[in-house]
Amino acid sequence: MGSESYRTNPRDWLEPWCWAMLRLWRLSQGGMGAGHLPEAGGTMDQPTKMIEAFALMSAFEAELQASTQPGTITRTDIEDIRVGIDRALELYPDGVATGPLLAAIQKSRNKEA
Numbered sequence: 001m002g003s004e005s006y007r008t009n010p011r012d013w014l015e016p017w018c019w020a021m022l023r024l025w026r027l028s029q030g031g032m033g034a035g036h037l038p039e040a041g042g043t044m045d046q047p048t049k050m051i052e053a054f055a056l057m058s059a060f061e062a063e064l065q066a067s068t069q070p071g072t073i074t075r076t077d078i079e080d081i082r083v084g085i086d087r088a089l090e091l092y093p094d095g096v097a098t099g100p101l102l103a104a105i106q107k108s109r110n111k112e113a
Helices: 016-029 048-067 075-091 099-112
Strands: none
Touching: 016 048
């Protein structure tokens, strides 16, 4: 995989309130025990927007973890596949090479190697 370079640290792109939400979200998950909620009471006593933000962050984390496991396809992978198919159809409007055409392509590639 390629790497990207930045003129500034991408961490600086987030506002301080974003980092505060991330810290609260991590605290709410707990470690080996129950997590801690920001407000007194249970889940139903928390602000709705905060609970929705926690759910969004958990879903994104799950997607990131799934993308690192072999055999798992994420939405990003699917989009990349669709882009690849569209690009292939632009390059080869008649479709995929099969039969004698495929054999000829493979033979010419073997000679080049």
